[in-house]
Amino acid sequence: MTDYRTLRVALLGAGAVGSQVADLLLKHGDELADRAGAKLELAGIAVRDVDAKRDADLPRELFTTDAETLIVGSDIVIELMGGIEPARTQVLHAIASGADVVTANKALLATHGSEVFEAADQVGAEVYYEAAAAGAIPIIRPLRDSLAGDRVVRIMGIVNGTTNYILDRMDTEGADFEGVLAQAQALGYAEADPTADVEGYDAAQKAAILASLAFHTTVPLDAVHREGITSVDAAMIESARHAGYVIKLLAVCERLAAEDGGTESISVRVYPALVERTHPLASVHGANNAVFVQAEAAGDLMFYGAGAGGVQTASAVLGDVVSAARRHIAGGVGVGESTRANLPAVPIGRVITRYQITLEVDDQPGVLATVAGILSEGRVSIATVEQTVIEADENTRTGGSARLVIGTHKAREQDLSETVERLAASGVVERVVSVLRVEGN
Amino acid sequence: MTDYRTLRVALLGAGAVGSQVADLLLKHGDELADRAGAKLELAGIAVRDVDAKRDADLPRELFTTDAETLIVGSDIVIELMGGIEPARTQVLHAIASGADVVTANKALLATHGSEVFEAADQVGAEVYYEAAAAGAIPIIRPLRDSLAGDRVVRIMGIVNGTTNYILDRMDTEGADFEGVLAQAQALGYAEADPTADVEGYDAAQKAAILASLAFHTTVPLDAVHREGITSVDAAMIESARHAGYVIKLLAVCERLAAEDGGTESISVRVYPALVERTHPLASVHGANNAVFVQAEAAGDLMFYGAGAGGVQTASAVLGDVVSAARRHIAGGVGVGESTRANLPAVPIGRVITRYQITLEVDDQPGVLATVAGILSEGRVSIATVEQTVIEADENTRTGGSARLVIGTHKAREQDLSETVERLAASGVVERVVSVLRVEGN
Numbered sequence: 090m091t092d093y094r095t096l097r098v099a100l101l102g103a104g105a106v107g108s109q110v111a112d113l114l115l116k117h118g119d120e121l122a123d124r125a126g127a128k129l130e131l132a133g134i135a136v137r138d139v140d141a142k143r144d145a146d147l148p149r150e151l152f153t154t155d156a157e158t159l160i161v162g163s164d165i166v167i168e169l170m171g172g173i174e175p176a177r178t179q180v181l182h183a184i185a186s187g188a189d190v191v192t193a194n195k196a197l198l199a200t201h202g203s204e205v206f207e208a209a210d211q212v213g214a215e216v217y218y219e220a221a222a223a224g225a226i227p228i229i230r231p232l233r234d235s236l237a238g239d240r241v242v243r244i245m246g247i248v249n250g251t252t253n254y255i256l257d258r259m260d261t262e263g264a265d266f267e268g269v270l271a272q273a274q275a276l277g278y279a280e281a282d283p284t285a286d287v288e289g290y291d292a293a294q295k296a297a298i299l300a301s302l303a304f305h306t307t308v309p310l311d312a313v314h315r316e317g318i319t320s321v322d323a324a325m326i327e328s329a330r331h332a333g334y335v336i337k338l339l340a341v342c343e344r345l346a347a348e349d350g351g352t353e354s355i356s357v358r359v360y361p362a363l364v365e366r367t368h369p370l371a372s373v374h375g376a377n378n379a380v381f382v383q384a385e386a387a388g389d390l391m392f393y394g395a396g397a398g399g400v401q402t403a404s405a406v407l408g409d410v411v412s413a414a415r416r417h418i419a420g421g422v423g424v425g426e427s428t429r430a431n432l433p434a435v436p437i438g439r440v441i442t443r444y445q446i447t448l449e450v451d452d453q454p455g456v457l458a459t460v461a462g463i464l465s466e467g468r469v470s471i472a473t474v475e476q477t478v479i480e481a482d483e484n485t486r487t488g489g490s491a492r493l494v495i496g497t498h499k500a501r502e503q504d505l506s507e508t509v510e511r512l513a514a515s516g517v518v519e520r521v522v523s524v525l526r527v528e529g530n
Numbered sequence: 531m532t533d534y535r536t537l538r539v540a541l542l543g544a545g546a547v548g549s550q551v552a553d554l555l556l557k558h559g560d561e562l563a564d565r566a567g568a569k570l571e572l573a574g575i576a577v578r579d580v581d582a583k584r585d586a587d588l589p590r591e592l593f594t595t596d597a598e599t600l601i602v603g604s605d606i607v608i609e610l611m612g613g614i615e616p617a618r619t620q621v622l623h624a625i626a627s628g629a630d631v632v633t634a635n636k637a638l639l640a641t642h643g644s645e646v647f648e649a650a651d652q653v654g655a656e657v658y659y660e661a662a663a664a665g666a667i668p669i670i671r672p673l674r675d676s677l678a679g680d681r682v683v684r685i686m687g688i689v690n691g692t693t694n695y696i697l698d699r700m701d702t703e704g705a706d707f708e709g710v711l712a713q714a715q716a717l718g719y720a721e722a723d724p725t726a727d728v729e730g731y732d733a734a735q736k737a738a739i740l741a742s743l744a745f746h747t748t749v750p751l752d753a754v755h756r757e758g759i760t761s762v763d764a765a766m767i768e769s770a771r772h773a774g775y776v777i778k779l780l781a782v783c784e785r786l787a788a789e790d791g792g793t794e795s796i797s798v799r800v801y802p803a804l805v806e807r808t809h810p811l812a813s814v815h816g817a818n819n820a821v822f823v824q825a826e827a828a829g830d831l832m833f834y835g836a837g838a839g840g841v842q843t844a845s846a847v848l849g850d851v852v853s854a855a856r857r858h859i860a861g862g863v864g865v866g867e868s869t870r871a872n873l874p875a876v877p878i879g880r881v882i883t884r885y886q887i888t889l890e891v892d893d894q895p896g897v898l899a900t901v902a903g904i905l906s907e908g909r910v911s912i913a914t915v916e917q918t919v920i921e922a923d924e925n926t927r928t929g930g931s932a933r934l935v936i937g938t939h940k941a942r943e944q945d946l947s948e949t950v951e952r953l954a955a956s957g958v959v960e961r962v963v964s965v966l967r968v969e970g971n
Binding site: 239385412 | 668675676677831860
C-alpha cells in the first residue's frame with residue numbers, strides 16, 4: 090500500500106448511522122485511503138454511554154464519553170449525534186479546532202446553518218452534509234456544484250420516507266391513516282412518536298436545506314410553510330385516484346418571478362399535494378425518496394433512492410469524509426456556501442398553484458351557480474367540476490346532498506383560502522371536505 | 531456588486547453547446563459571479579470560421595480563429611470542439627498554461643483520459659467533465675464524490691438519447707427500426723450519419739467514463755464490449771413485451787467478485803438488453819437518459835434527465851465553470867482522479883447474466899428434449915420456456931415450425947454463446963431468431 094499521510098477522524102455518535110460509519114471506515118480502510126489519497130484513522134467515537142448496545146461490532150477501546158478532548162487534534166469530525174445540543178456546541182468546537190465537519194444533522198443545519206457556515210468560513214474550514222437532505226441520494230453536490238451555473242426554478246421532493254410509506258400503503262390498500270401508521274410503527278418505518286415525520290417537521294428541515302442550496306439564499310426554518318399528513322384520509326386518497334392523482338407529502342421550493350418592479354422571491358412549503366399519476370414522483374413507492382428538480386437550462390432532473398436507513402445514510406457520510414480528506418491533501422481554504430442571491434421568502438398566501446376543492450352541498454337547483462359565483466368573485470377560475478349525488482332521502486329531507494369536486498386553474502393561495510371561507514359561510518355548502526394543492530408545474 | 535477578482539475564461543468551440551454556454555455566461559454574469567465568488571470574464575471564443583451562423587446572438591469581437599493565443603493567460607478553458615484533434619492538443623496546451631479545463635468531450639476522455647488527467651495532476655490543475663457522461667444529468671460528482679465512501683456494484687445507464695428515442699418509438703408504435711430512424715433524423719433526434727449512436731459508440735465512450743469513476747480504475751475504451759441496436763426489429767420488441775420486458779440500449783458497468791483467489795474485476799459493456807417493465811429504467815421515455823446505480827451501502831439510486839441538447843448540456847458545463855472558479859479562489863491543487871483500485875476489465879465471455887433465446891424449431895416430437903439437452907450440456911439452465919406453433923401446412927411439409935422462447939437462469943456468456951452455436955448446428959433448430967441479455971438482476 091502506498092505510504093499515505095494519516096488524517097485523524099473523530100466520530101460523535103454511534104447510533105444507527107454512526108455505528109455503520111465506524112464499521113465501514115474500519116472495514117474498507119485501505120480502499121478508502123486509495124480513494125482519498127490519505128489514511129483515515131478513526132481516532133475515537135464519542136458517545137453518552139460507552140456500554141450501550143450498537144448495530145455493529147466495534148472495538149471497545151475506541152469509545153469515549155469525552156467528545157471535547159477527542160475533537161482536539163482531529164482533521165475531520167463526523168457529527169452524528171442529531172438534535173441541536175450538544176451537537177451545535179461540538180460542531181463549533183470542531184471548526185474552531187481547525188477540523189472539517191461532516192454532519193447528517195438536518196435539525197442543526199435548518200436552525201443554526203448560518204452560524205455553522207459562518208464559523209467555518211472564518212477559519213477556511215468546510216462543512217459537508219450530503220446525508221442531511223435526502224439520506225443516501227446525492228443531491229447536495231448536484232445542487233451546490235453541478236447546477237451552480239444554471240437557475241433552479243422549482244424543486245419538488247419526496248424527502249420523508251415514513252410519510253411516503255404511509256401514503257403509499259393508504260393508496261395501495263385503501264387503508265386509513267391510523268391503521269397504516271400503526272403498521273409502519275410495528276415494522277420500524279415510523280417512530281413511536283411519529284410527530285416529526287407525520288407533521289412534516291422533518292421534511293420542512295430538509296426543504297430549508299434544499300432551498301438554501303438551490304437558490305443560493307439563507308432560508309430559515311420559519312420561512313418554510315408546513316402541513317403534515319394527519320388529515321389525509323382514505324376518502325381523499327380515493328377521490329384523488331378517481332381524478333388521476335396520487336397524494337404525496339411534497340417539499341416544494343419555488344422561484345417566483347419579480348412582481349411590480351420588485352425582485353424575484355422564493356416560496357418554500359411542505360404539504361400533502363395531488364400529483365398526477367403519470368408524473369415521475371408518482372411512482373416513488375414505499376419508504377423511498379426522490380427529488381425532482383426543474384432548472385432553466387437543464388430542464389427536468391430527478392434523483393431517486395433510499396431516503397433513510399443506517400447503512401444507506403452511512404454511504405453519504407463516508408462520501409463526505411473522503412471529500413474532506415481530499416481537500417485536506419489538496420490544500421486551500423473551504424469554499425463555503427454561496428448565499429449571495431439572498432432572495433426573500435414569501436408567505437404561503439402569495440403562492441400560486443392549482444387546487445382541488447371538495448364540497449358537500451345541498452342538492453338543490455342553483456347551488457352550482459352560487460358556488461361558481463363565489464369562486465369567480467374570489468378570482469378563482471374553475472377548470473373542472475364533477476358533481477355526484479350522495480343521498481336523497483325523500484322521507485326525511487326535501488333535498489339530498491351532492492358532492493362537488495372542483496379543480497381550479499392556478500390561483501393565489503390568499504384568494505383561494507378567502508374564497509373557501511366564503512363558500513363555507515354561504516349557506517349552500519354543508520361541509521368543506523378537503524382543499525388540496527395540485528403540484529406538478 | 532461585490533468587488534470580485536476576475537477570472538479569464540476561454541471558450542473553444544461555438545456549436546450547439548458552445549454558443550449556449552457563451553450566451554448564458556454573458557446573460558447571467560452577475561449571478562454567476564455571486565455564486566463563484568469571482569467575475570467570469572469571457573475572454574474569447576475560438577472557432578474555425580468566425581462568420582459561421584450560431585445558435586445564439588454573440589458579440590462578433592469575441593470570436594477568433596487563434597485558439598492557442600486565446601488559451602495563454604486564461605484561468606479556465608472550456609473545450610467544446612468535440613473529436614480527438616485538435617481538442618487533445620488544445621486541452622494539453624491549456625493545462626500546460628496553468629488553466630483548469632472544462633470539457634464535454636467524451637471521445638477525448640474515453641480515448642486519451644489518462645494522458646489528460648496525468649498532465650493535469652503534474653501541474654495541480656483540475657479537469658471537469660460533468661457534461662461528458664450523461665448530458666445535463668449530474669452523475670460525475672455523485673460517482674466521484676458522493677459515492678466515494680461506498681462500493682459501486684453495478685451501473686445500468688440509458689446514456690444515449692437517440693437510441694432510447696428510437697427504441698421507445700418502436701415499442702410504442704410497433705414500428706420497425708428503419709422507419710423510426712428516418713423519423714428521428716427528420717426531427718433532429720438522430721444525425722444524418724447515425725453510426726455513432728445506433729452502433730453504440732457514443733454509449734461505449736460514456737460507459738468507459740462512468741466505469742472509470744465508479745470503480746476508481748482507468749477503463750480504456752477498448753475494454754468496453756459494444757453492440758448497437760441495428761439488429762433490433764419489431765418482432766423482437768413485441769416478443770419482449772409479451773414476456774414483460776422492454777428493450778433498452780444499456781451501458782452496464784459491473785463489479786465482479788474475485789474468482790479462485792484472484793482479485794475483483796469489472797465488466798463494461800453496451801448492448802440492447804431486456805429490462806423488466808416494472809424496473810425504473812423501463813419508464814425512461816423519448817430521448818431522456820437515466821443512470822441506475824447500485825452500491826453496497828447506498829442501495830439503489832437513479833439519476834434521470836435530459837441526456838443531450840445544447841442548452842441542457844450548457845447547464846452542466848457552466849456548473850463545472852463555477853466549480854473551477856471556486857477552486858481558483860480557494861487555492862490548493864487539483865485533487866485528480868482516483869484510479870488506484872486498478873481493477874482488470876474482463877472480456878464479454880466472462881460476463882454472467884440471464885438470457886432470452888428465441889428459436890425457430892421443427893415442430894416434431896422430441897425437439898424440446900433435444901434443445902433442453904444441449905442447453906443442459908452447455909451449463910445453461912432453463913428458467914422458462916414458451917412454445918408457439920408458427921405454421922403446419924399439411925400439403926407441403928410433414929411438420930410445421932414452432933417458436934421456442936427460452937428464458938435462462940444466470941449463465942456465463944462464453945457457455946451461452948457456445949451453446950447457441952451448438953443449437954444452431956443441431957439439426958432441429960431452423961433458425962436462431964435472437965439472443966438477448968436480460969439485465970436488472
